[in-house]
Amino acid sequence: MMFAAQSGIGSPTVVTSTNGGLSVEQVTQLCCNKIVHVSESAAPAVKEQAAAFRAQLEAVVHAYVLKAMQEERETCVQIAVRGGYPELAELLRSF
Secondary structure (H helix, E strand, C coil), X not given: CEEEXXXXXXXXXXXXXXXXXXXXXXXXXXXXXXXXXXXXXXXXXXXXHHHHHHHHHHHHHHHHHHHHHHHHHHHHHHHHHHCCCHXXXXXXXXX
């Protein structure tokens, strides 16, 4: 669920999720929304070029957000192992 409001300092966005954090797709969209914005009054060629750039950017951001989430999970696994919680480590690996 997303909500947007206008103000003099930019447009804040609120994103909610159920039963967990934001998905890879949600984080990707938030990131790309901050990086790419095209005015409604922009020329059609500019809009088309921006859409192509955004599609490429989304693919790259998605891959790196996914990688960051995997690395964070592996860090948690290693902390669990070092802390003497092998069952927790295995549970974390199963996701």
